[in-house]
Every structure is written in C-alpha cells, then in structure tokens.
Amino acid sequence: MHWEYKAVSENLIETKASQWNVSKFLATLLLKKGFLEKEEVDNFLNPSIKKFRNPFDFEMMENVVEKIVTAKNNNQKLFIYGDYDVDGITAAIFLVLAFREIGIDIDYYIPNRMDEGYGLDKKTIDFIHENSGKLVITVDTGVNSHEDVEYARSLGIDVIVTDHHKSVKDEEEDNILFINPKLSDNYKFKYLAGAGVALKVAQGVYSYLNEDFSKLYQFMDVIMIGTVADVVPMFDENRIIISKGLETLKTTKIKGLVYLMKYLKLYNKDISTTDISYFVSPLINSLGRLGNSKLGADFFMKTDDFEIYNIIEEMKKANKQRRELERMIFDEANKMIQQKIDIDKIDLKYIFVASERWHPGVIGVVASRLSVKYNLPVAMISLKDGIAKASCRSIPGVNIFNILKLIEDKLIRFGGHDLAAGFIADEKNLPEIELLFQREIQVHEHNINQPKFLEIDLELPIDKINKNNISDIKKLGPFGLENKHPYFLDRGVKIIDTKFFGIENRHFNGFLLKNGKTYPLVAFDLSSKLHKNSKDMLYDIVYYPEKIINRGEEYYQFRLKDLKSHKI
Numbered sequence: 001m002h003w004e005y006k007a008v009s010e011n012l013i014e015t016k017a018s019q020w021n022v023s024k025f026l027a028t029l030l031l032k033k034g035f036l037e038k039e040e041v042d043n044f045l046n047p048s049i050k051k052f053r054n055p056f057d058f059e060m061m062e063n064v065v066e067k068i069v070t071a072k073n074n075n076q077k078l079f080i081y082g083d084y085d086v087d088g089i090t091a092a093i094f095l096v097l098a099f100r101e102i103g104i105d106i107d108y109y110i111p112n113r114m115d116e117g118y119g120l121d122k123k124t125i126d127f128i129h130e131n132s133g134k135l136v137i138t139v140d141t142g143v144n145s146h147e148d149v150e151y152a153r154s155l156g157i158d159v160i161v162t163d164h165h166k167s168v169k170d171e172e173e174d175n176i177l178f179i180n181p182k183l184s185d186n187y188k189f190k191y192l193a194g195a196g197v198a199l200k201v202a203q204g205v206y207s208y209l210n211e212d213f214s215k216l217y218q219f220m221d222v223i224m225i226g227t228v229a230d231v232v233p234m235f236d237e238n239r240i241i242i243s244k245g246l247e248t249l250k251t252t253k254i255k256g257l258v259y260l261m262k263y264l265k266l267y268n269k270d271i272s273t274t275d276i277s278y279f280v281s282p283l284i285n286s287l288g289r290l291g292n293s294k295l296g297a298d299f300f301m302k303t304d305d306f307e308i309y310n311i312i313e314e315m316k317k318a319n320k321q322r323r324e325l326e327r328m329i330f331d332e333a334n335k336m337i338q339q340k341i342d343i344d345k346i347d348l349k350y351i352f353v354a355s356e357r358w359h360p361g362v363i364g365v366v367a368s369r370l371s372v373k374y375n376l377p378v379a380m381i382s383l384k385d386g387i388a389k390a391s392c393r394s395i396p397g398v399n400i401f402n403i404l405k406l407i408e409d410k411l412i413r414f415g416g417h418d419l420a421a422g423f424i425a426d427e428k429n430l431p432e433i434e435l436l437f438q439r440e441i442q443v444h445e446h447n448i449n450q451p452k453f454l455e456i457d458l459e460l461p462i463d464k465i466n467k468n469n470i471s472d473i474k475k476l477g478p479f480g481l482e483n484k485h486p487y488f489l490d491r492g493v494k495i496i497d498t499k500f501f502g503i504e505n506r507h508f509n510g511f512l513l514k515n516g517k518t519y520p521l522v523a524f525d526l527s528s529k530l531h532k533n534s535k536d537m538l539y540d541i542v543y544y545p546e547k548i549i550n551r552g553e554e555y556y557q558f559r560l561k562d563l564k565s566h567k568i
Contacts, residue, residue, distance in 0.1 A: 031043030090226030140194025195226030289361035
C-alpha cells in the first residue's frame with residue numbers, strides 16, 4: 001500500500017482556524033477533508049435532527065402515509081416484512097417500536113435466509129393473511145414479482161415497498177406504492193440504508209399525525225446500528241442518524257442492547273462506529289447468516305431477562321460457527337485462486353469461484369476478504385439443488401451492480417449496490433454467466449490491479465497526542481465510508497509484547513515504544529506485516545488514537561492502519 005502525505009499551507013491553517021473558531025489541529029483535519037466554507041464546517045461539526053430532510057420530498061410519501069394512517073384509524077393490523085440482515089432487521093423493529101408508540105396494531109415477519117430467500121412472496125402473504133394482516137410494508141427489500149402484489153390485493157392486503165437497493169423499475173410497478181431514494185427524482189440524498197428509509201416513513205406518519213417526535217427518536221440507536229452495518233456514506237442524513245444514534249445508545253430503551261453492551265464490555269466505553277461494525281453487528285448478523293433471522297429481530301423486542309440471555313447465547317454460538325465456516329470457505333476459495341495463478345498461469349482480473357460446500361449466508365463475508373486480499377472484483381457462489389446463489393464484491397472503479405444489470409437475462413434475480421451485490425441463477429448457466437462477467441470486467445480493466453493509496457492527514461508523533469487532539473478528532477466523527485478517520489504518521493517506533501488473535505491470527509495487540517514510554521496498540525489484518533523474529537525492528541506507522549474506558553480507568557489506545565519497516 002502506497003502512503004500519500006501532502007502538507008497544508010501553515011498560513012491557510014491559521015486563517016481558517018480563526019474564521020472557523022477552531023484549533024489549528026482541527027482546522028488542518030477539516031482542510032484535509034476538503035472543507036473551505038464556514039457554513040459547511042458548521043453543518044458538519046453540528047449534526048442536528050433539525051436538519052433532517054422533509055420526508056414528503058419522496059413523490060409517493062403522502063400516499064404511503066395516508067395508507068398507514070387509514071389502517072390505524074380502521075384498527076387494521078399491519079405487518080412489517082424485513083430483510084434478514086442487520087439493516088433489514090433494525091428497519092423492521094424500528095417501525096414496530098415507533099408505530100406501537102402511537103397506537104398502531106403492528107407485527108413483523110423476518111424470512112429465513114435458508115428456506116425463503118429474498119423478497120416478499122406468496123407464502124409470506126398467506127401467513128400475513130392468516131394472521132389478519134391488512135397492510136404489509138417491506139423494509140430493506142422489495143417483492144419477488146408484480147404477481148405477488150396482485151395476489152396480496154386479491155386477499156385484501158395492501159403492499160407498500162420501502163427499499164434502498166438499486167433496481168430497475170418496470171412499468172408494471174407504476175401502481176405500487178414505493179419509497180426508494182435511488183428511484184426518486186425529488187429526494188436528493190440517495191444513500192440512506194434500509195433503516196434510514198424506514199425512519200423517513202416514520203417521520204412522515206408522525207408529522208401527518210402531529211405526534212411528538214421524541215417518541216420516535218428514542219429508538220434512533222436501532223436505526224444507527226442498521227445504518228452502520230450497511231456501510232453507507234457517512235454524510236448528510238446518515239451523519240445525523242449515526243451521531244444521534246450513538247448518543248441514544250448510551251441510555252438505550254432496548255433491554256437486549258443493554259445486556260449485549262455489557263457482554264461486549266462496551267457499556268462504559270465511548271462507543272464508536274468501529275465498535276458497532278466489529279462487535280455488535282456481527283453478533284446480530286450471525287443468527288441471520290445461519291438461518292435464524294427472526295431471533296435477531298426478537299432480540300430487540302424481548303424484555304424478559306432469561307429470554308434475552310438465551311438469545312445472546314445463541315448469538316455467541318452462531319458467531320463461532322460463522323467464523324469456522326468463514327475460515328473453511330476462505331481456505332478452499334484461496335486454494336482455487338492460487339491454483340489458477342500458479343498452475344494455470346492466469347493473470348487474474350477477477351475472481352469467480354463456486355462450491356456446493358459453501359454456506360450462502362457466509363460467502364458475502366469471504367467475498368469481501370478476498371476482494372481486499374487480491375484487490376479484484378469477486379463473485380462467490382454457493383450451489384445447491386441446481387441453484388447458484390452468489391455474493392459479489394468489487395473495487396473502486398468497477399461497478400458490480402451495473403455489470404449484473406448488463407447480464408440480467410441470464411439471472412433469475414439480482415440486486416445490490418455499486419460495490420456489493422448478489423444474484424441467483426440456474427447452475428447450468430454459470431459457464432455462460434462467467435464469460436459475460438469476464439467480458440464486462442474487461443471493459444474496466446484499467447481499474448484492475450491499481451495500487452492502493454493510504455492518505456495521511458498529518459505527521460504527528462504518538463507521544464505528542466493529547467486530550468485536546470482526541471477531543472478534536474471526536475468532533476469529526478462518526479467515521480466510515482466517505483468520512484474516513486484521520487490518519488497520522490509516526491516514524492521509528494518499536495512494537496513490543498505482541499499477542500495475536502482472530503482467524504489465522506490476522507490481528508494483534510501489544511505496545512508501541514517511543515522515547516522510553518509505552519503506549520497500548522491494536523492492529524487488525526496487519527499481522528503479516530510484522531517481523532515476528534526481530535524485537536529490535538523499528539517501524540513507521542500510520543495510526544489514529546482512541547479513548548478507552550476500562551473498569552473506570554481512562555487511557556489512550558493507538559489503532560494501527562498500516563506499518564512499514566523504518567528506513568534510517
């Protein structure tokens with residue numbers, strides 16, 4: 001990985017620090033993010049629920065809200081149909097909690113990943129009909145077909161579709177009520193997660209009924225977890241959702257989250273998006289990945305201590321099983337790839353691998369790891385009974401969704417985002433699909449195997465970090481896609497007392513030694529760069545500091561982003 005560092009003019013830093021009324025340190029980091037105007041800086045540093053966009057900017061929102069309010073006034077039962085991942089589960093649970101607060105009779109249905117697959121279908125509609133449902137709202141997902149909507153209507157059930165995935169809308173869908181920022185001409189922020197879209201629907205209903213919005217925003221932590229899990233850009237409304245959600249999590253109304261925070265030893269910590277991504281989301285997601293998605297939703301709703309404890313135990317078991325499957329699938333896929341490279345002498349431009357042994361709920365995680373490892377687009381395919389289920393991951397410059405769109409006539413179904421998508425196809429069509437996949441990848445060949453760049457914000461020795469720096473860094477959060485954590489450079493540092501952990505010991509912790517003082521560190525996916533047999537080795541490191549609170553004790557920990565041998 002290439003490191004890139006460009007210093008900012010000292011005069012510009014001083015000028016902007018004065019204009020923005022911030023420290024020179026913070027002004028430097030804001031300038032590195034591209035800010036120049038005071039209004040932009042003020043909006044960025046002060047995310048507020050008052051700055052949420054108007055939900056009625058969605059073309060169909062008024063009709064959607066009226067449909068929901070009519071069902072409420074007629075004492076009709078609603079069902080929320082959610083996808084089986086964290087985003088879908090949290091979107092569904094949020095609407096249930098928010099609507100029950102205002103007297104709506106509502107329940108939820110989360111499909112089983114293994115048995116039911118993606119999208120509202122006739123089997124689920126029958127279940128909703130048998131349980132007196134009169135209106136179903138999908139969240140983070142659509143419907144399998146226009147015929148399914150017509151079938152629901154024939155049973156007296158209305159359907160509202162809320163989603164955020166890219167899709168191709170056909171003429172048959174013109175009479176379906178839908179809320180999707182990517183299909184809206186008027187709604188200008190396109191990057192809401194499924195949970196974020198659910199929030200907009202709830203805002204519309206609360207506004208229409210002139211309800212107290214504090215009853216709605218008390219569950220912002222639920223929306224935040226789904227938004228972080230879906231890896232959406234961290235600006236505009238997503239920045240408001242995540243900052244307010246992290247704040248709400250400190251006094252969460254969700255009893256299961258209180259227990260989970262204690263189990264993860266995060267209860268008294270200044271929780272970050274990284275904590276949600278690395279610890280909270282994988283546990284919730286593990287249930288859905290292995291088939292028991294509804295239990296993940298029940299986790300948010302239960303109030304009985306014993307039931308919550310049992311669900312968390314199931315999460316732990318499922319997460320352990322998920323890790324074991326991930327390790328097995330990664331090893332098998334990696335051997336296939338190495339064979340293509342070493343034996344077939346192929347210069348890889350993409351990865352397209354399939355097996356009957358691979359669990360469809362885990363291949364997405366492995367595809368992400370392989371895409372990072374080889375810096376290539378990846379299609380990982382699970383085969384069963386003649387059906388191929390694929391998870392695809394890509395790299396910047398190669399839009400995997402658009403590629404699938406171009407070959408959709410060979411697919412049963414596809415969907416997703418620019419860099420993460422999936423498809424279902426007949427197994428017998430896979431050879432032709434791979435040829436088409438290869439053809440489309442070649443169009444983007446100039447973006448393949450490009451070197452990765454790590455942009456460094458400031459050269460700053462670790463022993464110069466102080467509380468003011470930490471405070472200023474926190475003002476820039478929450479961090480994630482399109483709002484990366486500021487990275488700092490230090491040179492000639494020793495790494496001592498290392499301990500390795502994680503799958504294949506990919507991660508390590510230990511201490512940094514600088515000028516006779518030691519500082520705690522943690523490093524993810526960097527073990528391979530560590531010279532394990534040289535205790536006196538000096539390193540240049542790219543890092544960021546984070547505040548840790550453990551058993552009432554507060555200290556700084558340094559999270560390494562990359563490291564290289566120091567050259568004197």
